[in-house]
Amino acid sequence: xxxxxxxxxxxxxxxxxxxxxxxxxxxxxxxxxxxxxxxxxxxxxxxxxxxxxxxxxxxxxxxxxxxxxxxxxxxxxxxxxxxxxxxxxxxxxxxxxxxxxxxxxxxxxxxxxxxxxxxxxxxxxxxxxxxxxxxxxxxxxxxxxxxxxxxxxxxxxxxxxxxxxxxxxxxxxxxxxxxxxxxxxxxxxxxxxxxxxxxxxxxxxxxxxxxxxxxxxxxxxxxxxxxxxxxxxxxxxxxxxxxxxxxxxxxxxxxxxxxxxxxxxxxxxxxxxxxxxxxxxxxxxxxxxxx
Amino acid sequence: xxxxxxxxxxxxxxxxxxxxxxxxxxxxxxxxxxxxxxxxxxxxxxxxxxxxxxxxxxxxxxxxxxxxxxxxxxxxxxxxxxxxxxxxxxxxxxxxxxxxxxxxxxxxxxxxxxxxxxxxxxxxxxxxxxxxxxxxxxxxxxxxxxxxxxxxxxxxxxxxxxxxxxxxxxxxxxxxxxxxxxxxxxxxxxxxxxxxxxxxxxxxxxxxxxxxxxxxxxxxxxxxxxxxxxxxxxxxxxxxxxxxxxxxxxxxxxxxxxxxxxxxxxxxxxxxxxxxxxxxxxxxxxxxxxxxxxxxxxxxxxxxxxxxxxxxxxxxxxxxxxxxxx
Numbered sequence: 001x002x003x004x005x006x007x008x009x010x011x012x013x014x015x016x017x018x019x020x021x022x023x024x025x026x027x028x029x030x031x032x033x034x035x036x037x038x039x040x041x042x043x044x045x046x047x048x049x050x051x052x053x054x055x056x057x058x059x060x061x062x063x064x065x066x067x068x069x070x071x072x073x074x075x076x077x078x079x080x081x082x083x084x085x086x087x088x089x090x091x092x093x094x095x096x097x098x099x100x101x102x103x104x105x106x107x108x109x110x111x112x113x114x115x116x117x118x119x120x121x122x123x124x125x126x127x128x129x130x131x132x133x134x135x136x137x138x139x140x141x142x143x144x145x146x147x148x149x150x151x152x153x154x155x156x157x158x159x160x161x162x163x164x165x166x167x168x169x170x171x172x173x174x175x176x177x178x179x180x181x182x183x184x185x186x187x188x189x190x191x192x193x194x195x196x197x198x199x200x201x202x203x204x205x206x207x208x209x210x211x212x213x214x215x216x217x218x219x220x221x222x223x224x225x226x227x228x229x230x231x232x233x234x235x236x237x238x239x240x241x242x243x244x245x246x247x248x249x250x251x252x253x254x255x256x257x258x259x260x261x262x263x264x265x266x267x268x269x270x271x272x273x274x275x276x277x278x279x280x281x282x283x284x285x286x287x288x289x290x291x
Numbered sequence: 292x293x294x295x296x297x298x299x300x301x302x303x304x305x306x307x308x309x310x311x312x313x314x315x316x317x318x319x320x321x322x323x324x325x326x327x328x329x330x331x332x333x334x335x336x337x338x339x340x341x342x343x344x345x346x347x348x349x350x351x352x353x354x355x356x357x358x359x360x361x362x363x364x365x366x367x368x369x370x371x372x373x374x375x376x377x378x379x380x381x382x383x384x385x386x387x388x389x390x391x392x393x394x395x396x397x398x399x400x401x402x403x404x405x406x407x408x409x410x411x412x413x414x415x416x417x418x419x420x421x422x423x424x425x426x427x428x429x430x431x432x433x434x435x436x437x438x439x440x441x442x443x444x445x446x447x448x449x450x451x452x453x454x455x456x457x458x459x460x461x462x463x464x465x466x467x468x469x470x471x472x473x474x475x476x477x478x479x480x481x482x483x484x485x486x487x488x489x490x491x492x493x494x495x496x497x498x499x500x501x502x503x504x505x506x507x508x509x510x511x512x513x514x515x516x517x518x519x520x521x522x523x524x525x526x527x528x529x530x531x532x533x534x535x536x537x538x539x540x541x542x543x544x545x546x547x548x549x550x551x552x553x554x555x556x557x558x559x560x561x562x563x564x565x566x567x568x569x570x571x572x573x574x575x576x577x578x579x580x581x582x583x584x585x586x587x588x589x590x591x592x593x594x595x596x597x598x599x600x601x602x603x604x605x606x607x608x609x610x611x612x613x614x615x616x617x
Contacts, residue, residue, distance in 0.1 A: 033419075035419055083587060083591070087590065087591065087594070090594045091594060091595075093354070093358075093547075096419075096422070097547050097590050100583070101590070102583070104540065104579060104580075104582075104583035105580055108576055108583070111576050112577050115576065219536065223426070223430075223536070226423075227423075227427070230420070234419070259438075261434070261438055262434075262438065264431075264434040265431060265435060265438065268427040268434070269427075269431055271427045272412070272424065272431065275412075275416060275424055275427075276412060276415065279415040279420060
């Protein structure tokens, strides 16, 4: 039982990171109905930005977190401005292909500059607590706490502010929104900024939890987080969080109770089964279809 | 430029040009390795071009002509590669070289079966969710192969006989293009064009959407499996990570570079991509920066690719070619 409870804590930690990245996919899908395949690489950039900042400036954790989020956020917004905005009225496939291409460019630039995996310095001293048979580290608490704080903040932003209302309006009907005086481009840019920033924060937390970072981590974790977003219903913010925690739990429990090589098999089979029974994810809605 | 276009137009209109070129190509594909006219590396690149043409043409059927977005093509390719290699390595080790078509066809059929099943799953969803289903399929195939010790697990399969020759590659390229061309200008071809334009409208006008989708997916995955089999017997070594998402991306690059909805485009895309990636080899990992950058720029300035929805006269049936002229 202790073993199970211990794994549950690990699952929450893993799920928090997936949920943070999945939010980025879902937010972008919400406003542009486009899958931003470069998002996993923004997550990786977040980890490398943290490494760069931390090795040159010994700043406190929270300052580095903000700097990392700003850096990846602006990279995300830049990507939108340069690559996705010119394609907004082009066939949807062109935008998807462009996103795939941008992701590859970012990944391989980082790979060329840093061909080997790099160790990540710890940003604060980790102490472990033992409660009964369980052990929890400050690192785990930090990861879970920061993720949940960011998610709650985002939920507040989307549900209670005028910016959030504009964002939801765009995802409801992007054609009418500019007619009502809402600055469409600005809202979309900020959405990218926030989504990419959350991805960058996830990259930083992931780098603290698994302190070896490499250029290819964006593919591995990014696609998983994408699966999480789809399981929850892509475009739905709360669905992304739900999907993230479901995927984290499935993965950690698979590794805990089955051979670890079954991890991807189980995760993707779960995705397939969910899509067969709920074709638009757990909290997603079927789009209106007109001829 | 205009002179080149005029030359190709004239060449394309000549009805003896195609059979002569095909025969010459086949003879050359036999003669070149026999007398060592080109060095081994050039021959290898030529065969890779052939394999990539098969891949991009078959992916174009689903992504270009039918307008669905599939990223799982590397999965079909790996099924073909593994099925044919199991046949030549484990089950029929004494197979004469002349019967190489047998494992290739088996590889294609195994892949086609998977494509059939994936088509059944695809009915419920469309658009982006189909991309996700094909992605999940690719990942499931990859990690399943990693967990089967019989085919070598993550280490991969060794000792595959080197059976892919230039002649076989040429033969399968011609078969692929011929089958796809005839299929695309049949009633089925009209059906998938209708699906591309608007699936719901096509359905309500009496197009058998399900049949067309099943056929498109099965044919497309059959040829991906064929390409996989040729690939395995060219490299004589395969492992599950040779067929990951990067391989699928490579095929997408070829299709969208050459042009969607065009067989000539698939060929051009495969040739340009293979040559470029070999020429840029000295750049190391920067090569993989330049290739996707080209793709992004292409999408920004020419979203349909070089030959998007245009075709050389050779790939049109006679009836079709005459209608284009008038």
